[in-house]
Amino acid sequence: MLDIQNLTVAYDDTPVLTDVAVQFNAGKITGIIGPNGAGKSTLIKAMLGLIRSQSGTTTYNGRPIKQFQRQLAYVEQRKDLDLTFPITVFEVVLTGTYGQLGLFRRPGKPERAASLAALDQVGLSAFADRQIGNLSGGQLQRVFVARAIVQQAEIIILDEPFVGIDLQSETAIMAILKQWRDAGKTIIVVHHDLNKVSCYFDDLVILNHGIVDAGPVAKVYQPENIAKTFSSDLSKVLFTATKGVAL
Secondary structure, eight states, rough: EEEEEEEEETTTTTEEEEEEEEEEEEEEEEEEEEOOTTSSSHHHHHHTTTOSSEEEEETTTOOOGGHHHHHHOOOEOOGGTTSSSOBHHHHHHGGHHHHHHHSOOOOOOOOOOOHHHHHHHHTTGGGTTTGGGOHHHHHHHHHHHHHHHHHHOOOEESSSSTTOOOOHHHHHHHHHHHHHHHTTTEEEEEEGGGGHHHOOOEEEEEESEEEEEEEEHHHHOHHHHHHTTTTTTHHHBBTTTTOOOOO
């Protein structure tokens, strides 16, 4: 279990997250949803220690998360990436093997073969020599999924992976996430498309500067939570009046 307790984050003395406590279970795909500015990306970056928090702890199976860096794959939003960096698709995927090699070993034939196999798994073998800035949004996300494959990560965190990508890429990524879930990995996805919550996620966290609700999708993805977090109008659009089931 990935466990966050008492997490508070503020920018320039303005609170973004206040006293957040939430757990993410292994063998589950957990979605994080909330309005713009609710603190979704901040939650991810703070739990990983990428930004400063005023208080809080993050543990994995009872130990500090920083002890599991080699077992953690994090894919940030496309807008936060430097796509001008001179690195090829294959080289990006190969970096996923570095954590298993240690400081003084270089990737050899097994690592290169694993990287090529991962690219084949995500359908991008033909793009191995392409510079990452010359990829579509969906292709780029699949590259980072391939890197997570060779990394053999136990915790996979994706921040808005489906923004601006094609349906083929989205379907391919979800298929791999479900394979990882079935293998017992912990998967966290910051997500924006509320229509797909029920079919994509096992558990759900609704965030709006604090935890609105968290738990199994069937329990959390309810009209009253959506109305409270977003708006009553959106809640009416998403749910039928009689069944409370997402359209």
